Structures are given as C-alpha cells and as structure tokens.
Amino acid sequence: MKSLRTIALKEAQNRISPDVKAPSTKISEFFGSNVFDKKKMRDFLSKEVFEKLMSTIGQGELINQDDANQIASAMKTWAMSKGATHYTHWFQPLTGSTAEKHDAFFEPSGEGAIEKFAGSALVQQEPDASSFPNGGIRNTFEARGYTAWDPSSPAFIMESKAGKTLCIPTVFISYTGESLDYKAPLLKALAAMDKAAVEVCQFFDKSINKVTASLGIEQEYFLVDLALFNARPDLVMTGRTLFGHMSAKGQQLEDHYFGSIPERVFAYMVDFENEALKLGIPLKTRHNEVAPSQFECAPIYEEINLAIDHNQLLMDLMEKVARRHNFKVLLHEKPYAGINGSGKHNNWSLITDTGKNLLAPGKTPKNNLMFLAFFVNTIKAVHEHADLLRASITSVSNDHRLGANEAPPAIISIFLGQQLDEILDEIEHSRISKKIKEDNGLWLGIPKIPQIILDNTDRNRTSPFAFTGNKFELRAVGSTANSSAPMTVLNAIVADQLTKFKVDVDKLIKKGDKKDVALLTVIKRYIKESKDIRFEGNGYSQEWADEAAKRGLSNIKTTPKALDAYVSDKTTELFTKTNIFSKRELHARHEILLESFFRKLQIEARVMGDVTNSQILPAAIAYQNTLIENARGLKELGLSKEAIATPLAIINTLSEHIGIVKTNIDAMLEERKKTNAIEDSRDKAIGYDEKVKVYFDTIRYHVDKLEQIVDDSVWPLPKFRELLFLK
Numbered sequence: 131m132k133s134l135r136t137i138a139l140k141e142a143q144n145r146i147s148p149d150v151k152a153p154s155t156k157i158s159e160f161f162g163s164n165v166f167d168k169k170k171m172r173d174f175l176s177k178e179v180f181e182k183l184m185s186t187i188g189q190g191e192l193i194n195q196d197d198a199n200q201i202a203s204a205m206k207t208w209a210m211s212k213g214a215t216h217y218t219h220w221f222q223p224l225t226g227s228t229a230e231k232h233d234a235f236f237e238p239s240g241e242g243a244i245e246k247f248a249g250s251a252l253v254q255q256e257p258d259a260s261s262f263p264n265g266g267i268r269n270t271f272e273a274r275g276y277t278a279w280d281p282s283s284p285a286f287i288m289e290s291k292a293g294k295t296l297c298i299p300t301v302f303i304s305y306t307g308e309s310l311d312y313k314a315p316l317l318k319a320l321a322a323m324d325k326a327a328v329e330v331c332q333f334f335d336k337s338i339n340k341v342t343a344s345l346g347i348e349q350e351y352f353l354v355d356l357a358l359f360n361a362r363p364d365l366v367m368t369g370r371t372l373f374g375h376m377s378a379k380g381q382q383l384e385d386h387y388f389g390s391i392p393e394r395v396f397a398y399m400v401d402f403e404n405e406a407l408k409l410g411i412p413l414k415t416r417h418n419e420v421a422p423s424q425f426e427c428a429p430i431y432e433e434i435n436l437a438i439d440h441n442q443l444l445m446d447l448m449e450k451v452a453r454r455h456n457f458k459v460l461l462h463e464k465p466y467a468g469i470n471g472s473g474k475h476n477n478w479s480l481i482t483d484t485g486k487n488l489l490a491p492g493k494t495p496k497n498n499l500m501f502l503a504f505f506v507n508t509i510k511a512v513h514e515h516a517d518l519l520r521a522s523i524t525s526v527s528n529d530h531r532l533g534a535n536e537a538p539p540a541i542i543s544i545f546l547g548q549q550l551d552e553i554l555d556e557i558e559h560s561r562i563s564k565k566i567k568e569d570n571g572l573w574l575g576i577p578k579i580p581q582i583i584l585d586n587t588d589r590n591r592t593s594p595f596a597f598t599g600n601k602f603e604l605r606a607v608g609s610t611a612n613s614s615a616p617m618t619v620l621n622a623i624v625a626d627q628l629t630k631f632k633v634d635v636d637k638l639i640k641k642g643d644k645k646d647v648a649l650l651t652v653i654k655r656y657i658k659e660s661k662d663i664r665f666e667g668n669g670y671s672q673e674w675a676d677e678a679a680k681r682g683l684s685n686i687k688t689t690p691k692a693l694d695a696y697v698s699d700k701t702t703e704l705f706t707k708t709n710i711f712s713k714r715e716l717h718a719r720h721e722i723l724l725e726s727f728f729r730k731l732q733i734e735a736r737v738m739g740d741v742t743n744s745q746i747l748p749a750a751i752a753y754q755n756t757l758i759e760n761a762r763g764l765k766e767l768g769l770s771k772e773a774i775a776t777p778l779a780i781i782n783t784l785s786e787h788i789g790i791v792k793t794n795i796d797a798m799l800e801e802r803k804k805t806n807a808i809e810d811s812r813d814k815a816i817g818y819d820e821k822v823k824v825y826f827d828t829i830r831y832h833v834d835k836l837e838q839i840v841d842d843s844v845w846p847l848p849k850f851r852e853l854l855f856l857k
Contacts, residue, residue: 134361135848141357141456142856147397148454153404162410164212164287166205174204186281188340190321193281198249205285206235206247209296212287217247219255219277220297222312222612224263224722228442229302231257232295252298253279262302263725264310265718275310277302280317283439286409290450299439308715312614313435318710319621320434326628327480327488327504333635333649334500340483343621345437346601348428349444350419350472350609352460353395355856358848359458363745367737368730369462369527369610372826373746375834376468377851380422387420392857394455395425402451403427409447411440421469422854431477434621438613441474463537463608464530466850467830471531472609478620479601480504490600499649503631506554506656508602509544511620511627512595513660515704516542517684518623519595520606521695522616524723526730528608529689538594538606540692541678541685543665545593551666557650558657592669622710631656689727690815696720724811731818735802738829742795745846746833747788753840754784784839787832794832798825 153160172180179200185191193201209217218230235245255277262275283299302311309315320343327341359365364372391399399416406413412430419426429440445461452459464471480488488504512519520542531537546554594606607616631652638648662681667674678685686692695701697720705711711719761777805817837845 133844133846135846138355138357138361138848139852139856142355142852145355145394145456147394148401150397150401150404152400157407161407161412164289164408165410166208166285167410168284170208171204174208175200183281193253195249198253200249202247202249202252205252205296205298206245209285209287209294210235210245212294214287214294214296216293217251217296217298219257219279219300221277221300221302222442222614223302223310224265224312224719226610226612226726228446229257229262230295230297231255255300257302262310263722264304265721265725275302275304280313280435282317282433283436284410286443288409289405308712308718312438312612312618315710315715316435316438316614316618316621318708319618319625322625322708322710323480323621323628326625326632329632330503330507330628331482331488331500333503333632333645335482335484335486338482338484338486341488342481342483343434343617344431344479344481344601345434345613345617346429346431346477347437347441347613348426348473348475348477349441350424350426350474351448352421352424352462352465352472353398353452353457353857354423354460354853356453356456356458358853358856361848362853363741364734364737364847365458365460365465368734369460370465370530371467371850371853372734372738372741373830373833373837373847374466374850374853375837376466377849377854379851379855381420381469384420386418386422386424389418391416391418391425394857398452398455398457399425399427401454402448405447405451406444409440409443411444411447413444419470419472421466423857424470424472431479434478434617438617441613461610463525463527463610466854469854471537473531473537473605474607474609474611474613476604476607476613476616477598477601478604478617487600489597489602499646499653502557502653503649504628505597506653506660507627507631508624509546509663510656510660511623512542512544513663514627515619515623515700516663517686517692517695517698518619518701518704519604519616520684520686521692522619523594523604523606523608523611524689524692525608525611526689526727527610528606529687531608532606532687538592539669539674539685540687541669541675541683542594542606542663543669543678543683544663545596545666546664547597548666550597551664554657554664558654558661593665594669618710622704622708626704626708688819690724690812690819693720693723693727693812696723721811724815728805728811728815728818731823732802732806734826735798735818735822738826739795739799741847742791742829742833746836747792749844749846750784750788750836750840753844754781754788756841757781757784780839784836787835787839790832791829791836794825794829798822798829801825 171183175183179197182191182193182197183201186193206217215236216232216234218232220228220230223229233251235247237246257275257277277300280299280301285296285298288295288297299313301309301314301317303314304310323343324341328338331338331341354365362371364370403413403416412432413427414430415426415428417426418424427444429437431437432440448459461472463473482488489501489508491501492498520540532540594604596603596605604616604620607613634652635645635648638651639645643651662683665674675685696716702713702716705716706713757777757780761774761781764774764777801821805814805822808814808817837849
C-alpha cells in the first residue's frame with residue numbers, strides 16, 4: 131500500500147496552476163471596487179449626511195439615528211448592486227484571527243419579503259461572547275458581547291464562488307463594557323497619540339491640528355503544496371514542523387532572495403493581489419525572501435487602524451486564494467528549523483494634517499529641531515517601556531524565531547545608523563547657544579542634518595527597532611501577529627512621553643527660558659537618559675548580551691516571563707491614565723496570552739507524542755526488522771562477522787535512537803500530565819516552557835537522526851527537501 135507521503139509527492143509533482151487572468155484594465159481602474167470608500171459614500175449619500183460622516187471619521191463626532199439609517203440604506207443599496215445578499219460585523223477578537231456572523235438583508239413581511247438593513251444593525255450588533263477569550267472578564271452567565279461600527283475603516287465586500295457578503299469593521303466589547311478585541315484599545319491609543327503629538331507640534335507650527343500614525347506592514351510567508359502539508363500532521367495541527375532534518379541545500383547559496391519567482395507561485399501572487407486590490411489593500415511589492423519557498427508582500431503606507439485591518443484581511447485572503455492553487459500558506463514565525471523565519475515588519479511614522487512627516491529631517495535647522503523632538507521622544511519612550519514593547523511581540527511561535535536567522539534578539543534596542551548616532555552624541559555634549567546663528571553649522575547647538583540621511587541609514591537586521599530614514603521599523607513582530615498589540619503599545623508609550631515632554635518644556639519656559647532653548651534643553655536631557663537603549667552592532671553576539679546586562683537592559687527570552695510587563699505597576703499606570711486599558715482589562719489580557727501560550731505548547735506536545743508513537747517509531751522498527759532479517763540471512767549463508775558488521779551497526783544505532791525517543795516521549799507526556807494539574811495560568815505556562823518543552827529538542831534530534839537512517843521509501847513524513855523545493 132502506498133504511503134500518504136508517496137501519494138502527496140505524486141500529487142505535488144503533477145500540479146497544474148489554475149488559470150489566472152491578468153487585469154484587463156489598469157489597477158487604478160479596479161482598485162477599491164469592493165470597498166464602500168469616500169467616492170461611493172459621496173455617490174450614495176446626501177451631501178449633508180456625507181459631510182457628517184466625514185466629520186465622524188475625522189473628528190470623532192457622533193452620528194444620530196436618522197443619519198445612521200441613511201448610511202445603512204446607502205451601504206445596503208451599494209452592496210446589493212454588487213451582488214451581496216448578507217452583511218456581517220467583522221471584528222478581531224483575542225483569538226488572533228478575525229470573526230464574523232452573517233445575517234441576510236432579507237426579512238419576511240406581510241406581503242412576502244423585503245431587503246432591509248437598519249441603522250441600528252449598522253451601528254451595533256450582539257454576537258455571543260461566551261466562546262471568545264475573555265480572561266475572566268465575564269461570568270459564565272454573561273454571554274453577551276457587542277460589536278460597534280468603526281466608521282474610520284470602510285466597509286467592504288468579500289467575494290466567494292458561493293456568494294458575496296458586506297463586511298463592516300467593528301470593535302468588540304463585553305456586556306460590562308471592557309474591550310474583548312485588538313481594535314478598541316488601538317483606537318484609544320491613536321487618539322492619545324493624536325492629542326499629545328498635536329500639543330507638541332504647537333511649539334513649532336500652530337497650523338497643525340491633527341497627527342495621524344502611519345504604518346506599512348511587510349508580510350513574510352512560506353508556501354507549501356497542499357498535499358504535502360496534509361501529509362504532515364505537525365504542520366496541520368501546529369503550523370510548524372516538529373520534526374525534520376534540514377535538507378543538504380537550504381539557504382546557504384543565497385540564491386532564493388529576490389530570485390526569479392516560480393511560475394506556480396507567481397500565478398498565486400497575481401491572484402491574491404488582484405483580490406486584495408479590489409478590497410482597497412494597496413499592495414505594492416512582491417518578491418522571493420531569503421529562505422527557500424519563502425516570500426513577501428508589502429503595501430503602501432496607510433493610517434494605522436486601516437493598515438492593520440487590511441493586514442488581517444490580507445492574511446485571510448491569502449489563505450482562501452491559496453486553496454485554489456493547491457497551496458497552503460504558512461504564516462507561522464518558524465515553520466522550519468535551521469532557516470529564516472517569518473516576520474511582519476512594522477514601519478511606523480507620524481504624519482500631520484499639513485502633510486509633514488514628523489520623523490523626516492527638515493531642510494532648515496528649525497525644522498530639524500521639530501524632527502529631533504519627535505525622534506528623541508520616541509527613543510526615550512522605548513527606553514522607558516522596553517519590557518512592555520517586548521511583551522507586545524511575544525508568543526509561543528515568535529519565541530522560536532527571535533534571536534537568529536535575521537530575526538532580532540529578545541533584547542530591545544534601537545539602531546539609528548552611525549550618522550544620527552553621532553549627531554545625538556554631539557548634541558548631548560554641545561553647549562546650548564543662547565543666540566540663533568543661521569549662517570553657521572550650528573543653530574542653538576543643533577548640527578545641520580544632511581538630507582542624505584534618508585539613504586544613509588543602514589538596515590541592521592539584528593535590531594528590533596531601527597530608524598530607516600523617515601520612519602522606525604519594528605522588526606520583532608511575528609508573521610502571525612495582529613499588529614494592533616505592538617502598535618497599541620508603541621503609540622501609547624510615545625503619546626505618554628510626548629505629554630511628559632510638553633510638561634518639561636513648559637516648566638522651563640515658565641522659568642524664563644526662551645522656547646527653543648527650553649526645547650533643546652529637554653531634548654539634550656532625554657538623549658542622555660535614553661542612551662543605553664541605542665546600539666549599532668551585532669545583536670546576536672555574546673558581547674552585546676553582556677553589554678546589555680551592564681546597561682540594565684532586559685533579556686527576557688520566553689513568553690511567560692515577558693508577559694509580566696503587561697501587569698506591572700508601571701504599565702498599569704500608563705494605560706489607566708490614558709484610558710486605553712483598565713487594570714481589569716490588562717489582567718484579562720495577561721491571562722488570555724498565558725493561556726494561549728500553554729495551550730499551543732500542549733497541542734505541540736500531544737502532536738509530538740501521537741506522530742512519534744504512531745508513525746515514526748513504527749517506521750523505524752519496521753526498517754530495523756528488515757535489517758535484522760538481512761543480518762540473519764547473511765549469517766545463515768556462513769559469512770564472516772566482518773561481513774555482517776554493517777547491518778548490525780545500523781541496527782544498534784537504530785535501537786539507541788528508538789530507545790531515547792521512546793524514553794523522552796514517555797517522560798514528556800508524564801510531565802505534561804503534572805503540568806496540566808497546575809491551576810495558576812502563569813505557573814502552568816512556565817511549567818510547559820521549562821518542564822515540557824525542554825524535551826522537544828532532544829526528541830527532535832533523535833527523530834531527525836532516524837530520518838537519516840531509515841529507508842527513504844518507508845519514512846512516513848514528507849522531508850524538508852520536498853516541502854521546501856517542490857513548487
């Protein structure tokens with residue numbers, strides 16, 4: 131009987147890509163065609179209601195019931211004209227994926243049936259919250275949860291062969307008002323950033339009335355043939371290969387990065403990009419990544435809330451389109467040991483309503499002072515809350531990725547590039563001039579920052595947080611993550627720091643300092659106070675780990691302990707005073723993240739035990755029996771001991787590896803039972819991390835040794851060379 135691996139290999143080798151039609155028009159002509167964007171709002175709404183909706187989006191003004199009814203009616207009319215029959219509130223619960231409950235526009239009436247969509251259904255719905263993670267916020271009998279419309283993110287239509295659905299982005303809150311999603315806290319953090327940044331901008335430009343945080347998310351991913359994926363229970367159940375010896379060829383030849391895109395992969399890329407563009411996702415870039423079968427797509431920058439909605443939608447879309455091409459998208463941070471993992475690089479900047487990027491150096495010394503204010507405050511914020519930023523990117527899957535193969539280490543540091551680093555050092559040690567000297571190299575002691583700085587910053591791939599010309603790049607975010615978590619933290623800590631900066635500057639002004647002198651005085655102090663977080667070298671080196679310890683920087687390598695930052699007094703004060711999280715919400719999220727950690731490790735341990743006992747050990751023992759029969763036959767032929775030495779040696783080696791695997795599997799399963807009995811979530815998470823997971827590497831090592839010895843024709847699992855190189 132043919133093995134599942136054999137069948138899968140045959141299927142993968144005979145794949146024919148589905149026909150993908152290239153766009154018959156320019157992208158600009160169909161971009162956003164499935165989005166209820168401003169143009170369509172203007173077409174379907176009265177001028178008065180359209181302007182009110184724009185005020186709601188821009189200034190957060192409330193919408194009354196009559197206006198909500200007209201907006202809902204317009205949405206329904208537009209959606210039905212596109213073929214939609216249902217609508218849903220599309221939200222982002224703390225499961226890590228998106229959620230939706232579909233309702234039909236259809237309603238029965240006395241004369242038959244009508245299509246109806248009221249303003250009340252647009253603004254709020256009541257999905258059952260009982261089965262979503264809540265961290266103890268709700269009691270068992272409190273099943274209610276509410277989704278509330280987010281007007282700042284436009285509604286869109288999701289298409290499938292079976293039908294079309296109007297999707298309305300929403301927040302998700304509990305019956306008692308606490309947030310149960312990623313979006314609600316993010317919106318609060320963005321509001322705090324807007325307020326704090328505008329107040330600081332007023333020192334420089336009174337015409338600035340709004341600051342928007344901007345984000346570009348680079349999405350890395352792997353592709354594997356669907357048949358090969360289905361033949362790997364570990365990939366199916368955990369998203370990563372728990373076993374597998376690295377193939378002779380990996381990424382060492384550096385021939386995949388930016389290489390020619392395989393035809394089958396290219397067809398898939400074009401297909402999902404077309405779908406994404408119709409949904410208004412501004413994908414700009416596609417290319418091969420460093421590891422074999424690894425790829426990347428990246429959009430143009432957008433306002434953060436919309437950028438994250440689009441990224442969540444994109445991941446879902448990539449999965450759906452992959453099925454048409456008999457691919458499986460692997461978004462796990464480390465699906466294969468020994469080669470690069472996948473990240474989600476978050477490129478963050480601040481844009482004013484006058485069109486200025488606050489993180490771009492200006493052409494005049496005065497504009498450079500404005501740049502330095504936001505630049506240095508961001509550095510200071512990360513320095514003050516490095517542990518919280520580390521907590522925001524942590525997960526059981528990202529733990530596998532951080533610290534190797536071009537992923538940043540667990541130590542949070544900031545890379546600026548030599549030129550900017552030297553400029554900050556110069557400012558720190560320079561004397562603040564009391565006179566403005568526009569004609570020389572210094573203005574209040576500020577060096578003129580050359581425009582070449584935009585291209586003068588290297589890209590340190592070992593840095594978690596790097597300045598790259600006119601933005602900061604948070605490279606530590608994992609590929610499966612919802613970027614709302616780190617972006618909520620980043621915007622909250624920078625907003626808090628900007629608020630403190632304004633207070634510090636105002637104090638000096640009240641004491642009699644001129645405004646510009648006061649600004650630079652505080653900036654100088656912040657440069658000195660945050661200097662320890664700046665690092666320009668190799669983040670993987672032991673020298674940096676030693677140096678970081680001397681500087682007092684944390685090196686928290688595992689999730690359970692990293693998550694402690696969410697419930698520290700410092701974090702509680704930060705979030706409660708800005709009304710982003712209550713203390714109860716923070717503890718709930720801490721509980722949810724701990725539960726997610728140990729439950730995923732629990733699944734991995736179960737899969738490791740099941741696959742080893744039911745597939746790997748039987749295959750190894752069967753091959754061992756074949757060798758035993760071979761050795762017995764050689765002996766019966768009267769051959770010398772030397773003649774049968776080789777099969778006996780292989781039998782002995784097999785026995786050793788089989789024994790070690792079985793012993794460690796049994797010990798791991800026993801330890802898992804003990805850990806499952808622990809009630810406290812943090813203790814249980816640490817137990818899984820330190821008592822159960824410690825067996826994984828030993829088991830894998832010896833299973834991978836068996837893979838190298840056992841007859842290839844009987845090995846049950848597709849090997850790395852097949853998973854990575856069959857396209």
